[in-house]
Amino acid sequence: MDSRVVVTGVGCFSDYAQTSSDLVAKLAQGEFVQLQSVFENQMLKSMFGFEHDVKYAPLEKARKDLLKQYEDISNVKVAALVNVTGQVLADAKLNIDVLAQKNTRVFWGSSGNQPDLISFIRELHGNQSLDLLFNKKISDLHADSFRNDTLTQLYAEYFRLQHPILTVSSACSSALNAMIPAIAMLQSGQIDRALVLSWQEVSKFDILFMSGLNIIARQGSLPFSKNSDGLMPAYGVAGILLERSANIREEQTPYFAVRAMSSRRALSGSAHSASMDVSFRSVSQTMQHTLDKAGIAAADVDLIYPHGNGITASDQSEISALSQLFSSHKAKIVSYTEQTGYMLSASGGFDLILAKDAFENNRIIPIQSKGDLELTQGLNFVTKECQADIRYILKTSIGIDGSIVSCLLERGAHA
Amino acid sequence: MHSYPSCQSYPISISGTGLVEGSKKRLFVPRLNNKYEQFLYEKIEKKSGIQYWNVNQFDKEVQGGHLDAVSQAFEQAMKNAGLYRKINKKMSQRIGIVYFNMYGPTSFMNKEFQVKEMYQSDVFPAFLLNNHNITGYSVRLRCQRNGLFQGLELARTLIQSGELDIVVVGGVFQTYSYLYLTEMLAALDWLVREKIKIDKTSSEYALRESAGFLVVEARDTDEKRQAKLTLDIDQLNAYSASKANSVFELPSLKAATQESVDIEQCYFGLNGRDEIAQLESMLLKGRYPSAKHVNTYKEWGDFVNINGIKVLHEHIHSQATHTSLLHSIDRDGSSWNLIFKNNHKK
Numbered sequence: 001m002d003s004r005v006v007v008t009g010v011g012c013f014s015d016y017a018q019t020s021s022d023l024v025a026k027l028a029q030g031e032f033v034q035l036q037s038v039f040e041n042q043m044l045k046s047m048f049g050f051e052h053d054v055k056y057a058p059l060e061k062a063r064k065d066l067l068k069q070y071e072d073i074s075n076v077k078v079a080a081l082v083n084v085t086g087q088v089l090a091d092a093k094l095n096i097d098v099l100a101q102k103n104t105r106v107f108w109g110s111s112g113n114q115p116d117l118i119s120f121i122r123e124l125h126g127n128q129s130l131d132l133l134f135n136k137k138i139s140d141l142h143a144d145s146f147r148n149d150t151l152t153q154l155y156a157e158y159f160r161l162q163h164p165i166l167t168v169s170s171a172c173s174s175a176l177n178a179m180i181p182a183i184a185m186l187q188s189g190q191i192d193r194a195l196v197l198s199w200q201e202v203s204k205f206d207i208l209f210m211s212g213l214n215i216i217a218r219q220g221s222l223p224f225s226k227n228s229d230g231l232m233p234a235y236g237v238a239g240i241l242l243e244r245s246a247n248i249r250e251e252q253t254p255y256f257a258v259r260a261m262s263s264r265r266a267l268s269g270s271a272h273s274a275s276m277d278v279s280f281r282s283v284s285q286t287m288q289h290t291l292d293k294a295g296i297a298a299a300d301v302d303l304i305y306p307h308g309n310g311i312t313a314s315d316q317s318e319i320s321a322l323s324q325l326f327s328s329h330k331a332k333i334v335s336y337t338e339q340t341g342y343m344l345s346a347s348g349g350f351d352l353i354l355a356k357d358a359f360e361n362n363r364i365i366p367i368q369s370k371g372d373l374e375l376t377q378g379l380n381f382v383t384k385e386c387q388a389d390i391r392y393i394l395k396t397s398i399g400i401d402g403s404i405v406s407c408l409l410e411r412g413a414h415a
Numbered sequence: 416m417h418s419y420p421s422c423q424s425y426p427i428s429i430s431g432t433g434l435v436e437g438s439k440k441r442l443f444v445p446r447l448n449n450k451y452e453q454f455l456y457e458k459i460e461k462k463s464g465i466q467y468w469n470v471n472q473f474d475k476e477v478q479g480g481h482l483d484a485v486s487q488a489f490e491q492a493m494k495n496a497g498l499y500r501k502i503n504k505k506m507s508q509r510i511g512i513v514y515f516n517m518y519g520p521t522s523f524m525n526k527e528f529q530v531k532e533m534y535q536s537d538v539f540p541a542f543l544l545n546n547h548n549i550t551g552y553s554v555r556l557r558c559q560r561n562g563l564f565q566g567l568e569l570a571r572t573l574i575q576s577g578e579l580d581i582v583v584v585g586g587v588f589q590t591y592s593y594l595y596l597t598e599m600l601a602a603l604d605w606l607v608r609e610k611i612k613i614d615k616t617s618s619e620y621a622l623r624e625s626a627g628f629l630v631v632e633a634r635d636t637d638e639k640r641q642a643k644l645t646l647d648i649d650q651l652n653a654y655s656a657s658k659a660n661s662v663f664e665l666p667s668l669k670a671a672t673q674e675s676v677d678i679e680q681c682y683f684g685l686n687g688r689d690e691i692a693q694l695e696s697m698l699l700k701g702r703y704p705s706a707k708h709v710n711t712y713k714e715w716g717d718f719v720n721i722n723g724i725k726v727l728h729e730h731i732h733s734q735a736t737h738t739s740l741l742h743s744i745d746r747d748g749s750s751w752n753l754i755f756k757n758n759h760k761k
Contacts, residue, residue: 112519112557126448138451141593143601146521148557149747156748162655164749166565167557171538177554181569184576205520212530263552263578264508265544401539403553 006254009241011087015057057234109178109198115145171399175348198349221310225371234341238349260294280320308335430642431496437624443468464615496630511551515562515586563723564751585628621716627724667750672702679737684710
């Protein structure tokens with residue numbers, strides 16, 4: 001039996017693009033995401049200790065549309081996940097009923113449900129009767145606002161799932177890390193179909209956390225440019241459907257196969273500190289391990305989607321790793337983070353949608369940057385649209401928790 | 416009704432456990448300056464009859480903070496498995512951690528805003544990797560009471576696929592007043608939705624802070640390493656209640672009552688509400704009348720997401736030789752059966 005795992009459907013939802021074809025079209029046109037201020041007013045900004053205007057892409061515009069579209073779903077996060085699920089299944093030419101089948105399983109790569117930070121501030125500082133009367137948000141401080149299964153329950157009930165959803169989190173590599181157990185279950189024959197959804201809500205909690213780590217951009221997030229001063233977070237949901245090649249029906253298209261994956265943890269220098277900058281050796285070892293697993297040489301890789309989050313130390317580390325493995329080879333490299341915003345947990349999922357386009361159309365949409373891309377020197381970054389005969393694509397994701405995941409995609413046998 | 420294939424053909428076992436329990440006993444009362452806390456407390460008292468919240472918290476002098484407890488429990492598990500300071504470079508990539516806590520990003524927010532604690536509590540306790548030289552696939556699960564079962568299932572998948580040889584599964588439960596009050600309120604609302612009559616006879620509730628870890632590996636690997644204490648996992652099955660009309664028709668309980676394995680001990684009550692424990696007890700007693708039935712909440716108090724680890728920790732350190740069943744249900748409708756037995760080396 002052919003145990004290869006192939007991708008048969010993709011979908012996404014973000015401020016930048018609300019379908020996968022929309023994503024590809026906007027990138028091809030060189031569009032950039034519209035950002036807005038995190039804090040609605042000066043008072044809030046001061047309350048959280050920010051002097052500069054922090055910007056992000058929070059899915060503000062699309063929220064109302066989503067709730068209108070799914071009147072039976074009260075939670076906007078679940079509505080976005082349901083929307084992407086519908087896109088993925090339609091792309092895979094499957095009915096939504098397949099999710100309720102015993103051979104299907106759903107995986108989420110996500111940091112999970114997050115409550116409104118303002119509620120906590122009020123809790124921390126104590127509150128009186130008048131606070132409860134006038135600050136209705138204080139009641140957000142409820143299990144329903146922080147429990148992950150508040151969301152999984154709504155989703156599972158909507159699609160009548162037969163198995164619990166497995167929600168895996170490893171910061172910004174969550175999307176790819178959720179694929180690893182999905183692929184393992186498919187290859188072992190436990191399941192025939194795996195829907196892997198990755199999603200990231202950007203809450204004030206995230207903003208404060210990332211700001212505490214000094215990784216939020218003040219001026220601009222310009223991945224692979226020296227003058228980038230951090231990342232620019234964006235809300236995003238991405239989804240892919242994984243199936244065993246042997247189970248693919250005639251009307252379906254296996255866009256590409258997941259040839260090999262490798263996931264590692266980089267140890268940080270100090271025993272009790274967070275590892276903010278993953279060493280380039282760990283990144284290159286993870287990529288090399290993926291290639292070894294697949295029995296592929298670096299020279300065989302045609303296209304690479306790096307993580308490229310806009311944090312200079314992280315970008316520099318990635319560039320060093322890429323240089324070590326690919327500087328003398330043909331592999332082309334491209335990154336779209338600056339255009340779409342940085343989707344954090346979901347970032348890896350979005351690049352897989354671009355992989356579908358690259359394989360299907362034998363083209364590479366070029367990187368667009370407002371920066372100088374100084375870090376890319378010596379590497380084959382694609383700055384102009386080009387046609388290419390692509391057989392292998394390497395995708396790498398890096399999490400702030402020191403997780404590194406690498407994934408080798410191979411053109412489907414059909415193409 | 417459906418479950419995954421049992422893992423009999425790919426057996427895994429637990430070769431080490433570590434558990435650190437909070438030893439500072441206190442009676443929780445809502446703070447005078449916190450009206451919301453008082454409001455929740457009174458609402459729960461009215462709905463459930465709970466008047467006394469007996470909480471065992473981590474003692475700063477003994478266990479330290481919750482991250483210290485995590486560190487100690489992890490070290491204990493590695494020592495029990497014979498892996499402490501034995502992980503070399505080659506092994507390092509073949510070992511991973513599956514970590515979970517109860518409240519995710521909110522876990523540290525009753526204190527001052529501390530980025531480092533936030534990172535270790537919520538993002539990932541990276542010190543575990545650093546202190547024990549672990550570099551394999553490691554993730555945090557976003558789950559609730561069923562964290563152990565999801566973790567064991569993930570560990571089994573990773574081991575059987577060849578991704579890892581050993582997975583350390585575990586996490587921490589720390590108490591925060593506004594979190595467990597709203598958690599209890601949500602549990603009571605869930606019972607109402609499920610048309611289960613709330614039992615108001617018990618006026619006390621016992622919460623236990625704890626951190627616990629299990630070392631999971633393929634059965635033949637631990638045999639090769641000659642691990643002294645091992646607990647074999649015979650079956651681990653996941654169920655969803657999405658298609659059940661009520662909790663009375665829970666597929667996991669139905670499946671448990673249809674098992675052909677001779678179960679001599681049944682553990683239940685991991686949900687923390689006695690109404691659910693009574694339901695579990697009734698069905699399990701009908702199927703296994705001569706087995707010993709243990710309501711874990713009555714036995715030890717509520718360790719919340721660490722309940723299952725407490726059971727396995729106590730079991731592996733006992734001389735019990737019988738086959739046992741551990742049943743768990745969470746409010747998202749997922750429920751689990753775990754069948755296990757000790758297989759200690761003489």
